[in-house]
Structures are given as C-alpha cells and as structure tokens.
Amino acid sequence: MTPPRGFPPEEFRARTSRAQTLMQEAGLAALLLTTEPEVRYYTGYLTRFWESPTRPWFLVLPAAGGPIAVIPSIGAHLMRQTWITDIRTWQAPDYADDGLTLLADTLREVTPPDGQIGVADQMESHLRMPLADFRRLEAALVPRRIVSDAQITRRLRLVKSAAEIAKIRTATAIANRAFDRVPEIARPGIPLAQVFRDFQRLCLEEGADWVPYLAGGAGPGGYGDVISPATDAPLAAGDVLMLDTGLVWDGYFCDFDRNYSLGPPSQDVADAHALLIDATAAAFARARPGARIHDLFHAMNDITNPGGSGSDAGRLGHGLGMQLTEWPSIIPQDDTLLEPGMVLTLEPGVTLPGGQIMVHEEDILITEAGAEYLSAPQSPDIRVL
Amino acid sequence: MTPPRGFPPEEFRARTSRAQTLMQEAGLAALLLTTEPEVRYYTGYLTRFWESPTRPWFLVLPAAGGPIAVIPSIGAHLMRQTWITDIRTWQAPDYADDGLTLLADTLREVTPPDGQIGVADQMESHLRMPLADFRRLEAALVPRRIVSDAQITRRLRLVKSAAEIAKIRTATAIANRAFDRVPEIARPGIPLAQVFRDFQRLCLEEGADWVPYLAGGAGPGGYGDVISPATDAPLAAGDVLMLDTGLVWDGYFCDFDRNYSLGPPSQDVADAHALLIDATAAAFARARPGARIHDLFHAMNDITNPGGSGSDAGRLGHGLGMQLTEWPSIIPQDDTLLEPGMVLTLEPGVTLPGGQIMVHEEDILITEAGAEYLSAPQSPDIRVL
Structure with a gap:
C-alpha cells in the first residue's frame, strides 16, 4: 500500500526540536544549511530544481523557533506550501549581491555577537554556495564565527x-x-x-x-x-x-x-x-x-x-x-x-x-x-x- | 542522425591547452577542479555516480602537460578509459585521510612554492569537498595560495x-x-x-x-x-x-x-x-x-x-x-x-x-x-x- 506523500508538520517540528537540543549541547547559536537534503530535512521542500547550479539556497535554524528560509524568489511559491512561515527572498541571480546581505542580516538577527554558527564541514558534506561569498559571509558576521555543525543533521538523519x-x-x-x-x-x-x-x-x-x-x-x-x-x-x-x-x-x-x-x-x-x-x-x-x-x-x-x-x-x-x-x-x-x-x-x-x-x-x-x-x-x- | 558518443582526444587536448593559456595570463600555476562538469570538461569522465555524495573527486590541471586525476579507486577503471594517463587513487572513504595527502602531494609536485592554485569561487560555483578538508589543504600547501580560478573553465565552456x-x-x-x-x-x-x-x-x-x-x-x-x-x-x-x-x-x-x-x-x-x-x-x-x-x-x-x-x-x-x-x-x-x-x-x-x-x-x-x-x-x- 502506498503511503501518503509528504510528512505531517509534527515530523518537521520534532526534527527541528531535536536539532535545537543538540545545538545547545554543542554551543551553536544557529545552523546554516545550504544543500538539498539539509534544506529538505527540516522543511519538506522537495523540488528537482536543485539540478540547476545557478542559485544558492539557504536555511537558517535558530536556537529556538522555526527555521528561516532565505531563498531565491523563484522558490517562494513552493516554499510557502511547506510548514515554514518565515520566508525571505531575493530576486536571484543578482550579480551584485546574490542573497548575501539578506543571509548575513538574518544570521545576525538570530545569533548574539559572540555566537557560533554551525555548517556541515565533515566527510560527505560540501558547502553549496560560492566560496568567495562564503568568505565574505564570514567577514560580515565577525565577531560571530562559523564553525563545524557538530554533524547534527547527519546524526539525526542516521x-x-x-x-x-x-x-x-x-x-x-x-x-x-x-x-x-x-x-x-x-x-x-x-x-x-x-x-x-x-x-x-x-x-x-x-x-x-x-x-x-x-x-x-x-x-x-x-x-x-x-x-x-x-x-x-x-x-x-x-x-x-x-x-x-x-x-x-x-x-x-x-x-x-x-x-x-x-x-x-x-x-x-x-x-x-x-x-x-x-x-x-x-x-x-x-x-x-x-x-x-x-x-x-x-x-x-x-x-x-x-x-x-x-x-x-x-x-x-x-x-x-x-x-x-x-x-x-x-x-x-x-x-x-x-x-x-x-x-x-x-x-x-x-x-x-x-x-x-x-x-x-x-x-x-x-x-x-x-x-x-x-x-x-x-x-x-x-x-x- | 545521431552523432558519435564521446569526444576525440584532440578536443580534450585543445580544452586543456586553452585553459593553460588563460592560466598563464592569470598567474595560476594549477587549477584544482572538484565538481562533475569541471572534471568531465577536461577528461570526458562521464558517470552518474556523482549522485553519491560520499566521495570527493579531484582533477589537477598543471601549467603544462595533461590533467592529473586524484580520485577514489572505485573510479579508476572508468577513468582509465578516458585520455587521462596520470591517475592517482586512494581507497575511499578513508576516515583518517580521504585523499587529502594525495591531493596536497600532487599540487605541491606541480606548483612552485610561490605558486597560486585556482579554484572556482564565483557565482554558480561551489567546492565539492568537505570544508574542513579544504581548510586543511590550504594549510598544507603554504606558502602556495589557493585563489580564484579567474573563471577560466566557465569562460571556456561558454x-x-x-x-x-x-x-x-x-x-x-x-x-x-x-x-x-x-x-x-x-x-x-x-x-x-x-x-x-x-x-x-x-x-x-x-x-x-x-x-x-x-x-x-x-x-x-x-x-x-x-x-x-x-x-x-x-x-x-x-x-x-x-x-x-x-x-x-x-x-x-x-x-x-x-x-x-x-x-x-x-x-x-x-x-x-x-x-x-x-x-x-x-x-x-x-x-x-x-x-x-x-x-x-x-x-x-x-x-x-x-x-x-x-x-x-x-x-x-x-x-x-x-x-x-x-x-x-x-x-x-x-x-x-x-x-x-x-x-x-x-x-x-x-x-x-x-x-x-x-x-x-x-x-x-x-x-x-x-x-x-x-x-x-x-x-x-x-x-x-
């Protein structure tokens, strides 16, 4: 028998809550997620559009509350059909600022100046955003630091x-x-x-x-x-x-x-x-x-x-x-x-x-x-x- | 009429040579390539196995001579069917050193100590390797520096x-x-x-x-x-x-x-x-x-x-x-x-x-x-x- 498509919102709330518990243990004020499975795990955002390498997509998981989607406007309609309510968009591709200011502002809003922001950086991971933009992001967030995500999403998905x-x-x-x-x-x-x-x-x-x-x-x-x-x-x-x-x-x-x-x-x-x-x-x-x-x-x-x-x-x-x-x-x-x-x-x-x-x-x-x-x-x- | 599959080796040689001309103009001693299209563009290495995120794959394009493949051993058989002759492998996944020493050794071999190594870092690019490994690589290569690739591969592929x-x-x-x-x-x-x-x-x-x-x-x-x-x-x-x-x-x-x-x-x-x-x-x-x-x-x-x-x-x-x-x-x-x-x-x-x-x-x-x-x-x- 074919199961229903999608997941009830409680499943995403539970994943988010478990991640936030592990974030507290690891001393992380937020997670920054950039890849398809990471974004989908917490949101249910399912699209084959990731096949296009043009646009970066970001999900910010704060220490409390729901995840925040920081995404190209082309994805807003579909993201609005998930349980995510805080959806911030820019018109991508933007050659001058491809979502970076919006992302940095979001991360500053949800993390204290001495906060640490986790990204997946271990085996089987990569950062799906341009390296030059990541370096700009690190500079823009100082004194906040981007550190390892303690493999939180990986541990949950296991x-x-x-x-x-x-x-x-x-x-x-x-x-x-x-x-x-x-x-x-x-x-x-x-x-x-x-x-x-x-x-x-x-x-x-x-x-x-x-x-x-x-x-x-x-x-x-x-x-x-x-x-x-x-x-x-x-x-x-x-x-x-x-x-x-x-x-x-x-x-x-x-x-x-x-x-x-x-x-x-x-x-x-x-x-x-x-x-x-x-x-x-x-x-x-x-x-x-x-x-x-x-x-x-x-x-x-x-x-x-x-x-x-x-x-x-x-x-x-x-x-x-x-x-x-x-x-x-x-x-x-x-x-x-x-x-x-x-x-x-x-x-x-x-x-x-x-x-x-x-x-x-x-x-x-x-x-x-x-x-x-x-x-x-x-x-x-x-x-x- | 369906064209032949693959490309003659001359096409890959021409791509490599054009890249090397642009590298010289940009002051780059080597390119480090990590994504599917980048590796395929210079080698013809075509496989759907990139769907598996587990293993990193590297191609090093030196200032002269053919590209060097630094890849998991599971890919050696297929890479040997391309025009690439210098194929260096490790048994991946290796939890202690997932190709990093092999890659650093290769890059040191083909670049002078004051050399610059280019990676794609601008829009529509990402680095397909764990961020922590990339940071280790940068440290291991000092005094060589990893810099922007001057969008060489992107310019050629246009x-x-x-x-x-x-x-x-x-x-x-x-x-x-x-x-x-x-x-x-x-x-x-x-x-x-x-x-x-x-x-x-x-x-x-x-x-x-x-x-x-x-x-x-x-x-x-x-x-x-x-x-x-x-x-x-x-x-x-x-x-x-x-x-x-x-x-x-x-x-x-x-x-x-x-x-x-x-x-x-x-x-x-x-x-x-x-x-x-x-x-x-x-x-x-x-x-x-x-x-x-x-x-x-x-x-x-x-x-x-x-x-x-x-x-x-x-x-x-x-x-x-x-x-x-x-x-x-x-x-x-x-x-x-x-x-x-x-x-x-x-x-x-x-x-x-x-x-x-x-x-x-x-x-x-x-x-x-x-x-x-x-x-x-x-x-x-x-x-x-």
Missing part, C-alpha cells in the same frame, strides 16, 4: 522515522518489480544503452517518481566496474548483466542491484553469485541493535575476501535514505552502533578468475528484533535470462 | 564546440519528439504525477540517456510556479499543463518547456501564450554575434512586462550545455557579448489576470549569421489536448 521508512520501502518495492521485468528488455543483441533506457522506463511504469541513478555493466565473466554509464555494445549470450538503481519515491531512495546471466552461467559466475548471497546473508544475520558497522564488514569480507582488508569499491555498503548513499560506510574503521530505524545497503563484491568483478546489493532496515530485508533477498542461484 | 552542439541538438530533438507525444499521456482525470512519470518514459523511448530534470504544473488559467514536482491531483478540462524537461544525451542537456490546454483555451490563456511566443521571437531576432545578453532580456521584457524590471524567476533565460543551466543569465545587468557557438534558452513568463503564471522556453544556438532554434519553435496558438 535514524529514520516510520514515515521515512515507509517511503524507502515504497521505493524498494518499485525497484523489486522493475527488476522482475528485466526479462522483457534484455536479451542477446540488444545494446546495453537500450537496456538502461528500458529499465528506467520500467522503474517509472512501476511507480518511481524519477530515476536519479542507474549504473551497471555487462560482459562475459562479470564487468569492469559498477559506476559506468552504458555503451552501445550489444549484450551477448554468456554475459553477466548487472543493473544497479537508485530510484526515488517522494524524495527517498532505494539503492540495490541485480545480476542476470544471459543463458546458463559459467561455473565461475554461478559460484561468485552464490558467494555474494552467502556474504550478504552473513551480514544480515549480524545486523541487529548492539552490533557495530564493522561487524557487518567482517561478516561479508570473511566470505568474499578472507584475510583481505578492502577493495577498490572502498566499502561493502552504506546508509540510505534522502540520498543514494549516506553514512555510515561499511568499512573496518566504522564502529557506529546499529540502532532500530537505520537503513543500510549490504554490498559485497568479488573478483572473478578472469579479472572481472561481480557485486550484489540489498537494502535492509535495522529493527528492534534484528533486521529486515527491504529489497527482496535473492537466491544463491543467479537469475538466468 | 562557447560550445561543434561536437558539443551536436550533442545538445540531439537532446533537444529527443525532447521535441517526446513533447509531440504528450497527447498520448495527458487528458482530464489523469493525475499530474502520472503524466510526469509517463513523460519521462516518453523521453527515454525517444532516446534520452536519462532525465535529470522534469518540472511543470497544471491548473486553470496557468500554474503557481515552474519548479514544483507533481502532485497526485488529476488534470481537469480547461487546465493549462506545462512540462519543462532537462533530459540528457551523452552528458549534454536540453532545457525547454511546452504548454498545453486541456480543451479549448480561455481567451486569457490564448493571449498569454501568443504573447510569450512573440517575446521569444523578438529575442530570437535580436540574437546574433555582437548583441549583448541584456538586449535579449529587453527584447522579451518589453513585450511581456513593459516598464517592469524583473520577475520572481529572476531571469528570462540562461546558458545550457553540460548542465541544465549555465551562465550567462538573461538579466538587465548581463552585458556578455554573444558569440557563435553559445547555446542559450529564451524563457519569458507572464502573470495571468487570475494570478497564475505561464512560462515558455526555447533553446537556441548563436551562429555566425544570427541564431538558430534547436528546439522546434512553437506557434502562437497554444497546443490543445
């Missing part, structure tokens, strides 16, 4: 609410159905680029709002990497085809892949696929509150790469939600404690005797009792087309 | 090569065909969200590699904005439906919209559409080498908004190419001189008597002789479904 989980569940169910229809679109002689186009079409037909991510590969005995766009090379009998999609429903992603053999698989391919499923199942069995992320890494790596410490991919899975990939990373160095409400991908990979690779991926939810597959867990037997 | 134009032309032709098929998917009773899904499907069927952008609206007498995602509200007789797509072919965008009336249009809607087409035609007639961007603004604004100076949209069109929107912005303050090879959108808007808006958009190429429509120019009569 654990998903029931409403968020319902959206991710919807996205994964759509992709499950699309993957089941791949026999309609893939057979020897069809160019891989055509398969990619058709697979995106299947995702849309099954209910995706849009398909921000599709990668994959095809070749005898595996593929060369997992991030390439498609070429026009035709599929051939004996190829392994892999499709990895991040489709979106109401702003939330799934991220998992499926492998297919065109015709009966070679023994190497059959064995590799079974090994990947074993590894995924081992990590799934370890995944429960109280375990740590590195436990999942070792559960998989002990099977796919015994004695080895890593691979080119750099990790064996990651968080998932408003973005295709979120923290944490499933690597030996990550000791994040699993909690109910975390959504993760398990993504082991193997190198085949011929030098090609195969990668498998599932999406899971950490529950009170252990874990639950959101994507449909696969059989050890690779799907045969 | 004028498209014949091969780039062929890709944009292909993208616009695909969208033309998809827009012609809208009667298949839109009629009263169909939810707007379904129309959005189906329209993306049509774009794929007509040859789009992917559809990074679709916005639009529907309502009696126009719509509220041009950046909203779809709702599940059904179309109704008398609605104006607008679809605005940025689809991609081989890494290049189109960006234009079409308006449709569900049933015969009201006089207000008919008049508004005719006015938008008049305004577009007036700007098109002014568009030729030697004219300036603000001439196009006034040509449109004098018709849609006589005596007025702007609108919520903030501009009446923009550049187009590797990104959905590029510089320049068609605003009164932009005095960029038009040159053959520039690709622009003309995007006038009007407010209807009922307070709703309508926007029209076409894509044009500046030629030696004047301008050429890349999208199929529309009749003053709004399309009727």
Whole structure:
C-alpha cells in the first residue's frame, strides 16, 4: 500500500526540536544549511530544481523557533506550501549581491555577537554556495564565527522515522518489480544503452517518481566496474548483466542491484553469485541493535575476501535514505552502533578468475528484533535470462 | 542522425591547452577542479555516480602537460578509459585521510612554492569537498595560495564546440519528439504525477540517456510556479499543463518547456501564450554575434512586462550545455557579448489576470549569421489536448 506523500508538520517540528537540543549541547547559536537534503530535512521542500547550479539556497535554524528560509524568489511559491512561515527572498541571480546581505542580516538577527554558527564541514558534506561569498559571509558576521555543525543533521538523519521508512520501502518495492521485468528488455543483441533506457522506463511504469541513478555493466565473466554509464555494445549470450538503481519515491531512495546471466552461467559466475548471497546473508544475520558497522564488514569480507582488508569499491555498503548513499560506510574503521530505524545497503563484491568483478546489493532496515530485508533477498542461484 | 558518443582526444587536448593559456595570463600555476562538469570538461569522465555524495573527486590541471586525476579507486577503471594517463587513487572513504595527502602531494609536485592554485569561487560555483578538508589543504600547501580560478573553465565552456552542439541538438530533438507525444499521456482525470512519470518514459523511448530534470504544473488559467514536482491531483478540462524537461544525451542537456490546454483555451490563456511566443521571437531576432545578453532580456521584457524590471524567476533565460543551466543569465545587468557557438534558452513568463503564471522556453544556438532554434519553435496558438 502506498503511503501518503509528504510528512505531517509534527515530523518537521520534532526534527527541528531535536536539532535545537543538540545545538545547545554543542554551543551553536544557529545552523546554516545550504544543500538539498539539509534544506529538505527540516522543511519538506522537495523540488528537482536543485539540478540547476545557478542559485544558492539557504536555511537558517535558530536556537529556538522555526527555521528561516532565505531563498531565491523563484522558490517562494513552493516554499510557502511547506510548514515554514518565515520566508525571505531575493530576486536571484543578482550579480551584485546574490542573497548575501539578506543571509548575513538574518544570521545576525538570530545569533548574539559572540555566537557560533554551525555548517556541515565533515566527510560527505560540501558547502553549496560560492566560496568567495562564503568568505565574505564570514567577514560580515565577525565577531560571530562559523564553525563545524557538530554533524547534527547527519546524526539525526542516521535514524529514520516510520514515515521515512515507509517511503524507502515504497521505493524498494518499485525497484523489486522493475527488476522482475528485466526479462522483457534484455536479451542477446540488444545494446546495453537500450537496456538502461528500458529499465528506467520500467522503474517509472512501476511507480518511481524519477530515476536519479542507474549504473551497471555487462560482459562475459562479470564487468569492469559498477559506476559506468552504458555503451552501445550489444549484450551477448554468456554475459553477466548487472543493473544497479537508485530510484526515488517522494524524495527517498532505494539503492540495490541485480545480476542476470544471459543463458546458463559459467561455473565461475554461478559460484561468485552464490558467494555474494552467502556474504550478504552473513551480514544480515549480524545486523541487529548492539552490533557495530564493522561487524557487518567482517561478516561479508570473511566470505568474499578472507584475510583481505578492502577493495577498490572502498566499502561493502552504506546508509540510505534522502540520498543514494549516506553514512555510515561499511568499512573496518566504522564502529557506529546499529540502532532500530537505520537503513543500510549490504554490498559485497568479488573478483572473478578472469579479472572481472561481480557485486550484489540489498537494502535492509535495522529493527528492534534484528533486521529486515527491504529489497527482496535473492537466491544463491543467479537469475538466468 | 545521431552523432558519435564521446569526444576525440584532440578536443580534450585543445580544452586543456586553452585553459593553460588563460592560466598563464592569470598567474595560476594549477587549477584544482572538484565538481562533475569541471572534471568531465577536461577528461570526458562521464558517470552518474556523482549522485553519491560520499566521495570527493579531484582533477589537477598543471601549467603544462595533461590533467592529473586524484580520485577514489572505485573510479579508476572508468577513468582509465578516458585520455587521462596520470591517475592517482586512494581507497575511499578513508576516515583518517580521504585523499587529502594525495591531493596536497600532487599540487605541491606541480606548483612552485610561490605558486597560486585556482579554484572556482564565483557565482554558480561551489567546492565539492568537505570544508574542513579544504581548510586543511590550504594549510598544507603554504606558502602556495589557493585563489580564484579567474573563471577560466566557465569562460571556456561558454562557447560550445561543434561536437558539443551536436550533442545538445540531439537532446533537444529527443525532447521535441517526446513533447509531440504528450497527447498520448495527458487528458482530464489523469493525475499530474502520472503524466510526469509517463513523460519521462516518453523521453527515454525517444532516446534520452536519462532525465535529470522534469518540472511543470497544471491548473486553470496557468500554474503557481515552474519548479514544483507533481502532485497526485488529476488534470481537469480547461487546465493549462506545462512540462519543462532537462533530459540528457551523452552528458549534454536540453532545457525547454511546452504548454498545453486541456480543451479549448480561455481567451486569457490564448493571449498569454501568443504573447510569450512573440517575446521569444523578438529575442530570437535580436540574437546574433555582437548583441549583448541584456538586449535579449529587453527584447522579451518589453513585450511581456513593459516598464517592469524583473520577475520572481529572476531571469528570462540562461546558458545550457553540460548542465541544465549555465551562465550567462538573461538579466538587465548581463552585458556578455554573444558569440557563435553559445547555446542559450529564451524563457519569458507572464502573470495571468487570475494570478497564475505561464512560462515558455526555447533553446537556441548563436551562429555566425544570427541564431538558430534547436528546439522546434512553437506557434502562437497554444497546443490543445
């Protein structure tokens, strides 16, 4: 059953309130948010217009009260449909002052002169505004200082609410159905680029709002990497085809892949696929509150790469939600404690005797009792087309 | 006829060489590039994997010789398929040192101690790496200084090569065909969200590699904005439906919209559409080498908004190419001189008597002789479904 779109205002109020508690602990008088997921997390402002790099967008989260949107006027109509009431706009792009005075005035209004303003500055973050403007902002705010945001938004986003989980569940169910229809679109002689186009079409037909991510590969005995766009090379009998999609429903992603053999698989391919499923199942069995992320890494790596410490991919899975990939990373160095409400991908990979690779991926939810597959867990037997 | 994918290595060599000439003029010993279009412009590295925010990617352009890729190992296989030969990798994500030492070493190797390293820091730019890492990098490079990139990449990208134009032309032709098929998917009773899904499907069927952008609206007498995602509200007789797509072919965008009336249009809607087409035609007639961007603004604004100076949209069109929107912005303050090879959108808007808006958009190429429509120019009569 498809959940409702959007969130009730209470969800945004709760997120804001939790952030303000953490801000107080961290000694922050305000947060300055500049990226799509940060702005959306506190407002519900959902638009594909971020694809345009022209205009900066700002959200100011004060120590008390609701967030303040400082945005280009083109976005005011849509922002007024969210729970945000304090919306300040300028007509962007403005070559002389692209929202900077408005932003500085807003930050001065809500922070004391000795206040600290937090911005995301750690791994997986960036500042979505021109660097020269950021430097001007820092100067304009003196004696206020811009400092690290203590990863407050990141910490909050790590654990998903029931409403968020319902959206991710919807996205994964759509992709499950699309993957089941791949026999309609893939057979020897069809160019891989055509398969990619058709697979995106299947995702849309099954209910995706849009398909921000599709990668994959095809070749005898595996593929060369997992991030390439498609070429026009035709599929051939004996190829392994892999499709990895991040489709979106109401702003939330799934991220998992499926492998297919065109015709009966070679023994190497059959064995590799079974090994990947074993590894995924081992990590799934370890995944429960109280375990740590590195436990999942070792559960998989002990099977796919015994004695080895890593691979080119750099990790064996990651968080998932408003973005295709979120923290944490499933690597030996990550000791994040699993909690109910975390959504993760398990993504082991193997190198085949011929030098090609195969990668498998599932999406899971950490529950009170252990874990639950959101994507449909696969059989050890690779799907045969 | 579909052009070949990719570019010959000579194109990348020419881009690199032109950048190096401008670097010498600007006193820059190297450029540091961090965003998708910047890295792709000099390398041809095309992947949707940038959707994942986890890993930073770096390209260093030295004063002489080819660019150096400093990238996560997951991208090495794909980068090796480009013309880049100097590829330095680390296993990302690395919580202790996420490529920073490798990047600093590379920059020190190719720049003298008193050298200046340019990064994009002006409008429409951002630095795609964690701010804390950037600050560490600045400290590690002393006495070298990181300064503005003199907008070198932006200046080069403003004028498209014949091969780039062929890709944009292909993208616009695909969208033309998809827009012609809208009667298949839109009629009263169909939810707007379904129309959005189906329209993306049509774009794929007509040859789009992917559809990074679709916005639009529907309502009696126009719509509220041009950046909203779809709702599940059904179309109704008398609605104006607008679809605005940025689809991609081989890494290049189109960006234009079409308006449709569900049933015969009201006089207000008919008049508004005719006015938008008049305004577009007036700007098109002014568009030729030697004219300036603000001439196009006034040509449109004098018709849609006589005596007025702007609108919520903030501009009446923009550049187009590797990104959905590029510089320049068609605003009164932009005095960029038009040159053959520039690709622009003309995007006038009007407010209807009922307070709703309508926007029209076409894509044009500046030629030696004047301008050429890349999208199929529309009749003053709004399309009727």
